[in-house]
Each structure stands twice: as C-alpha cells, then as structure tokens.
Amino acid sequence: MYHDMAKKIFVNPVPCTGCMCCEAACALSRAGSQDPAASAIRVTLDPFGGTQRHAYCRQCGSPSCAAVCPQGAIARDEVTGAWRIDLSLCVRCGLCVQACPFGAMHWLGDGPMKCDLCGGSPACVRACAFGAIRFLEHDDPDALFHGIPATEQDPLLGRGPAPAVD
C-alpha cells in the first residue's frame, strides 16, 4: 500500500553538467527509441549562462493534474506511489498538461504522458553519473548532496566552500 514516505525524484541542479543522459535514458526506457518527446524529464540548457532547468514530476501530494482530470484518470500507483494516467479512461482533454505547474506533463502522440517512476527504478536516476537526480523519500539537503564533493556543492546554500571575501 502506498504511503507518504514513498520515494520520488528530486533534482539538485548544482552538480548537473547538462550531459542530457537523463533525457535520453528516460526516452529509451519509456518508448524503446530515442524519441525526445517520450522523455518525461526535460532539461533546458542555457549554453551561454551555463545553467540548466529541469522539468520533472514531483509526484505531488495533491497534484493539479489529477485534480483537474474530469475522468479521474490520474491515480496513485499503490506500489510505487507514482501518479499514473489510465489512458483507457482519458478523454484527451489536455487539462492535466495545462494544469501542471512544473511543466512535467507532456502530450505524446494522441495522449498525455508523465513520469511513472519506471515502476520503481527511474532510468534518469540510474543515468545520472553526477548525483544530480536522486530517488529519495525527502528532499533533505544532506541526502541530496550525499557523496558530492564539497567543492561541487553550493556556497549560496551555505554548503561547499566558503564564499571569498574581497
């Protein structure tokens, strides 16, 4: 039975290098091909600013996508805790895609698509060599930064090297 302590994906953008392996692994896992539209996690790169933004499903406690669905087609998976779409109930209204505040619901082919945690072993987490994507119960900073060298942590968060004082 699902409970609130189920694991979900947390992305820590600090150690992310923009390698895009998470997107490719997700697409491969979900679609069996390298279809960029099939990736439930999306990384937006700014090649000139050196930053990455990650759009991914938080598996919210009270998700907007499920709340707006007129068919009740989005429901918790009792084993993994992931919110999953039952496409046999979905009427393709697209409200869920519009409702997600994280940009994590997508339209793929003829219906909506979202992260289902790969049945409990997310491909994006396995693909991230830098520990930027974690499968955790909480977004506890100690867990998010566990194993990441101090120099790669974020001084602005009070972690990592002390800011230089000129």
Next chain:
Amino acid sequence: MGGYGGYAGRLLRIDLARRIVEQQDTSDYLPEWYGGRALAARIAWDEIPPGTGAFDPASPLMILAGPLAGTAAPFSGRTTVCGVSAQGYPQEWFTRSSFGGHWASSLKRAGFDGMIITGRADHPVALRIEDGACRIEDASTLRGLGIYETQKRLMAESGGAPWRVLAIGPAGESLSRIAVAATETESAAGQGGFGAVMGSKNLKAVAVRGTRPVPVADPGRFGTVCELVRGEAHASHGWPHEPRLDPERVCKYGQRFQACTEGCSVRCFDARFYTTVPAVLQKGKVLSGQMDCIAGLFPGLPGSFYDWSLGFEAGFEVGQISNDEGLNHWEILVGMIPWLRFLKQDGEISAVDGMEIDLDDPAFWQHLLTGISRREGAMRSALAEGTVRAAGILGIGRERMEQLFPAWGYAGHWDGHGDRINYIFFPYWIVSALQWAVDTRDPISSGHGYGQNIMGWSRICSPDHGLDWDRIMDVSSRVYGTRRSADPLGGYEAKAFPAWWEGVRSVMKDSLPVGDQVFPRIYSRRTDDNFARAGDMEGPDFEANLFSSLTGIDWSTKDLERASARVLQLERALLVRNYHRSRADDECLIPYFERTEHLVNPLLGESAGMDAASFRRVLDEYYDLQGWDGATGRPTRRSLEGFGLTAEADELETRGLLPD
C-alpha cells in the same frame, strides 16, 4: 533504411551555389561505412578528385553525426567534420576534425545523419535544418559577427525545440587557415581550418533542431550496455582519479563542471564553466562561458615553459575573445605564442604590427587575436595563415617553428618535444611519432589512448591512485599483445602495434562516435586486475556492444575493428591518389623528434632523442601491419583487396601509384 537502429536515415546534399537541397538514404553507405569519419572516407574517395583545394567551391564539406549520437550511449555527443583542410601543410589535404556541444543530437532529431555541402553562395547564408527539411537563409546581417552573437540571433527564433547552431566568426569569414567552426561557448572543430572552409562557401552557420525519434534495434540490451559502460567509465582521460573544482574559483567565479559534449558522464579534468568572471579589457562587464582543455593555458603558467602571467580574469577574457572570433586555441597557445616568444628572445622581432610583444598584457593578446581574425596588418595577416605558413611568408623564425610543429602544419601534441603541457617521455612518444607520421593532422584529437593512459596511470602522474609499471604492462598487454609495448625500458620494441591499434580506435571514435578522453576503456580502478570490465564485457568491447545493440548490425569487436581498419586503408589510398603521399613524407618529422625530449624517463636517467634508424624500423613494422609497401609506404593490391577495395586498387594502378 534496412531497419538499422541509430541512424536518422537521411543525408543532406546541399549545393550552395545553385541553392539546391537534396536528400540521400544513409543506407547507401551502410553498414560498411558506418558513420562519421568512416562515411566521410567513402565519400571523399568517390567525390574529391585530385587537385581539389580547400577553398574550391566543389570541395565537399562533410558534417556528420554517427549512429550513437543523440542516443543514451554515454560519451556519444560529438560531430565529425571532414573535407579538404585549409590548415594542412604542405598541402591542403583531406582530413577530419570534430566538435561537441549539443548539436549532433539535434541534427539526428531533425532527421539527418549528416550533410555534404558544396558550392559557394553568392552572399552569406545560414542553413536551418528542422524535421526533415533544410532551408537556405540569407545571413547578410550576420556578416562580421562573433560566434556567440551569431548563435544567439539564430537561436532567437522561438517555438519548438531549441536551435543548436554551428557557426564561424570573423576568422572563418576572412579565410584564416586557423579558423574554427564552433557551437555554444567553446565546442569547436578546432584543428583543420574548417571554419575557413565554411567561410569560403559563404556559409556563416548551420542551425539544427527537431522532434524526430531515432530508432533503437534492441532497446533492452542497449539500455543495459549504456548503464554498464557509464558505470565503469569513472574518470576522464582514462585516468584513475577524478578531478576536483577549485574552491576559490567556485566562490569567486562560479566555477562548475559543465559537459563540453552531450552524453559525457564523467567529471572532466578539462571542462569547466564560469558564470561570473569580471572582464579586464571590457571594464564593467561580467563574462560567462566554458573554459576547456587547452584554453586553460590562456592565463599562463608562471614557472613553466608557458610562463606568461595574464592572470585568471584576463586569461579567461582573452580566451572568450578567441572563441568569439573563431580561432584555433591549440595553434595559438602551443604553437604561435611560444614561437613569437622565441622570436622575441632571439631578437628577431619585438612587436607585432606596431604593438610590443608583451604576453602579460591582455591588450596585446586582443591586438593579436582580433587582428589575425580580421587580417589587420601584414604580420597578423600572415599569422592568419597559421604559424607554419607565416614563418615562410614573413621569412623569419623557421628553425624555431620547426621546434614546435612536428608536421602537417600542426603544433605538437603528446609528442614529448613541442608540446610541454602534456607529460610524456621516451619511449612512449615513439608511438605518438608513429601516429603523427602516418596522419594528415595532429593525430591526438582521437588518439590519446596510448600515451595519455600510460602516463596518467603511472605513479609519476598519479602518485596516490596510479599503478606500478608491472601492472601497467600487464593491463596493456591485454590490448597490445605484449608487455613490452608499455615497458618504460622497452625502447623501440613493440611500438608499431599500439600505433596501429590506436589508429583503428581513432576511426571508431570519430565514426560511432565515442569520446576520445574516455575510450578505449583499458585501465580501471573498479577491477582487481585493473583491466576494464563491465558485466560480461571487457573494456575494449564496449564500443561494439553499444553499436550492435543500437543498430542491430551484428558486429563483434573484431568486425568493428576490421571496418575501421578498412577506413584507414581507404584514407591512405586517397592520400596516395590525390596527394602522392609517400614514405618520404611520413619520415619528414624525424628531424623534429631527433631533438632531445624535454623530460627525462626516470628509469633511464637521461633525456632521449629519436634514433632515426630505429624509428625507420618501427615504421617498417607499422607498414607491415597495414600491408603497405615498405619502400613507398603505399597500400598494395593485397592490402586493399583484403578489405574488398579492388576498384580502388585498380584506380591506383591505372595512375601508376600502386607499388609493384
């Protein structure tokens, strides 16, 4: 398509003069010419006749993404550029280059494995390639712009996936032979002068994006192989330990690891992004950008051979200027600047076009670099031809130039002589010399596997994580067949095979592609015997497993090596047919290597120079491995027909270029 996975399925044939865009099935070349450099070799033989210069409108510029690009395969994001090189010396001849960034995956998603561009547009143009279509756009308003601004303007067309842009700067437009084609802030096809080739075609940029899927033949196995390979490859450069960021630069300049190439899954010794660097020349500005690889030398290394002292902030800014102008960093930092400094020391020159040579002054660097890219002043205009040609044009410093440039118009690289950044001593640079001897450019672009790996795993370079020499010899014998190949006291013995094997692997890296700073996987800290393995695969088999599970082409490592060795044969046949390449050419670098190396092998206790007679014997062994004629260094009918290249042998014979 024949059902192959990994390939987008189509190639673009673009004639800029006639503004014609046609498409061709990639499968016309598959599986033998399996992508990237392999595919380019086939096209070059078929379509580049003898006498074709780099700037001839008919000279095809090939920009090719291999089957692994744009997939979950780790380290697979590079794009290969091939054509007649502007930088090549003494001849503009066929060669290759490559660049990283996120361009290759976008090209594949646009529905193409590559493009072959001919003709010269009558005004500046850009290509926009998206979802199965290519349009030629006017780029007159981009004329003279730097590489950064060019990209930003072409990326500004919103809606849909982000555009990724390959562009040239003023250096490419002015046909500087050391001009790069680049994407993002520092991912360039640096060596080869292909920026100038683009400029000669009036091609300012190529923008790509798309939404098309790339098929995968065996998704389950491919995914598993990707995860295993990614898990085993633990550090860049094939080295035992991981790099760390600099705490001071993290805080002061926002230093962070940033993949220079899509798919790279290791922290890199070379790739850093900086978000907040105060400009020195452009007061008040704050700069951001990548500072990779050799660009880390811009600030200077006081106390070393590269002992200028710009400091980090000015050095970063000069590097960004060089990126934006579109200039070749390796040429400038390892070749041109040391050459100018020698000339100043020798009293031959004191200034460049009226400005005193002061390598501690960023204003001098700006004067030099922007003047080269825009061909301002007689000296900088000559330097725009590359240092080797400039020495001839200006009639100065030829002997000094010959201390820095082994051959073919390229500055030293992992050679123990001209390149003093990389730590390699005798006898290991004998393999480098062989790689240089039979190539058309600096071979180390995709040829780091031997010297860099051995030195990096030695306790000299890695006192905390390295291996003793016996273990290094044990591991290397798994790929080179004998411990003597990596023996620090091995002299000239068993050096031909590593040069051949790394040459084959170089083709593989440029064709699949996989990253040169990680592949081939040989040494590992994850196994008891330090030989790389993952699952039931051995390290040198990773490439074939990635390729076969992705494409469905059931090739073993031996099959993939054979296909890559075939490429080496065809490239050599092309060199002979088009440029009459011979053994005498290969040996031209002997005097460079006869000079005493700049390091000392501690087990020998003294520095060495090349012994010409011994090297010639090693070259004999190399030719034997290739099946080439010992007297001329040319492919034989037997060596070519061994790879099914009978028609090519016939053509060489017709031209009187096939050895008896």
